[in-house]
Amino acid sequence: MLKDLKEIVRYPISIAPMLKYSDQHSRYLFRLLTKKTLLYTEMVHANAVLKxxxxxxxxxxxxxxxxxxxxxxxxxxxxxxxxxxxxxxxxTEINLNVGCPSKRVQAGDFGVSLFAKPTLVAEIVSQMLENSKDIPISVKTRLGIDELNTYDDLTHFIEVVSAVGCKKFIIHARFAKLKNLSPRQNRTQLALDYPRVWKLKQDFPGLEIIINGDIISIAQIKEQLTKLDGVMIGRAAFYNPYLLSRFDQIFFSGQNHPLSREEIVDQYLEYARKEAAKGTSLNWLLRPLMGIYKGENNAKFWRKKIGKLAKIGLDF
Ligand SMILES: Cc1cc2nc3c(=O)[nH]c(=O)nc-3n(C[C@H](O)[C@H](O)[C@H](O)COP(=O)(O)O)c2cc1C
Known part of the structure; x- marks a missing residue:
């Protein structure tokens, strides 16, 4: 099953958009670990692009x-x-955020609040497709929001938005609650519902359906890929970046031997030195590296050591 999927889907694995995390520095680290995984940028408002x-x-x-x-x-x-x-x-792709539940996002009436307005999302996607010069447009959303929480609400959204030509949907397998919950609570306190996403793929076999939410191991990814076109990894890429080092071999038929943790650290520090010389803060630069020894016996020691580098500088 996995093999068949690999043939039709170009990117069975991706790393999620995460505001203040998915920046150029973390992407530099991710690229040392995996050449083929699709990396999303953090969310950028259209207004910032234009003005x-x-x-x-x-x-x-x-x-x-x-x-x-x-x-x-x-x-x-x-x-x-x-x-x-x-x-x-x-x-490689341009994605529309219909998933973010922060207060600021709600005030601006974008992000997940758009789930309640599928016709507007369809209009947006239509405009994006018209202007994208064939770069694919995808939509990232949740299972529903507030009282719009039935499977029918989800399929209605997908039907309306796919009708204008959107072929790829990334589904964070949780509902969002706009009232009384912070974005963090929206990620941690609401139950996941993977089977609802699996059903979506069964009911819309012609669409590319990518699942997201609390997927943290190769075994989990493989399991999801038996049912869906792809998996998006979010926080695990920061807590445990070395997880990414096996992706090319396992999911993209890559022949390359993954770099060791030490080689990754050396190469990333080389990059960080150059970036620090341009004025970027070391704390910021070293943040993506903090979890690189996760799961190893001496993980705590290395975490502290990397934290120390942020204070003393990289000329050691
Ligand atoms: C710090 C942080 C920032 C996030 N920023 C965005 C964002 O800019 N756009 C977006 O669609 N989702 C954003 N998310 C949600 C993630 O993309 C993802 O859907 C969520 O973390 C669940 O996946 P995970 O369990 O693998 O982390 C953010 C999540 C975190 C933790």
């Missing part, structure tokens, strides 16, 4: 693709224009 320093925001290192950019917003025209601008930057 901010788009070049600084969207440029990435040559070794980084495949990368997917996640856009946020709720104005179809604005998102269409932002998409047109993004096409100059060699992204």
């Amino acid at each position: 901010g320093d788009a070049k600084a925001l969207l440029t990435f290192e040559k070794n980084q693709p495949p990368i997917a950019l996640q856009l946020a917003g709720s104005d179809p025209i604005q998102l269409g224009k932002a998409t047109a601008k993004v096409t100059k930057y060699n992204y």
Whole structure:
């Protein structure tokens, strides 16, 4: 089953968009670990693409693709224009955020609150597709929000949005509660429902359905891939980045031998030295590395050592 899926889906594994985490530095580390996994950027608002320093925001290192950019917003025209601008930057995919439950996101009426407005999402996706020069457009969402929590609510959303041409949906297998829960509680206090996502794939076999939520091991990924087209890994990429080192071999038929933890640390520190010389804070640069020894006997020792480097500098 896994083999068949590999033949039809280009990216069975991806790393999730995570605000203040999925930046260029963590992506540098991830690329040392896996050349083929699709890496999502953190969420970028369409307004920032149009009015901010788009070049600084969207440029990435040559070794980084495949990368997917996640856009946020709720104005179809604005998102269409932002998409047109993004096409100059060699992204593999552009994704629309319909999953984030933060207060700021709700106030701006984007993120997961858009789940209640499938027609608007369809209009947005339509504009994005029209302007994307054939770069695929995907949507990341949840199982539902607040009282919109039935399987029918989910299928209605998918039907309306896929009707305009969206072929790929990433489903964080939890509901979102907009009232009285923080984004963290929205990730930790609500139960997961994987079978609902499996059913979605059965009912929409022509769509690419990617599952996300608390998947942290190779065994879990393999199990999900027997039922779905792909798996998106979020927090585990930070708590346990070395997990990614086996992805190319297992999920992309890669022949390369994974680098050892020591080789990864050496190569990342080399990069961090250069970035620190440009003025980036060491704390920030070393953050993605903190979990690299997770699961090893001396994990705590290394975590402390890396933390210390952030204080004393990298000229040791
Ligand atoms: C710190 C943090 C920031 C996040 N930022 C985003 C974001 O910008 N866009 C988004 O769609 N999801 C965001 N998420 C949700 C993740 O993409 C993912 O759906 C969630 O963490 C569940 O996956 P996991 O259990 O594998 O971590 C964020 C999650 C975390 C922990």
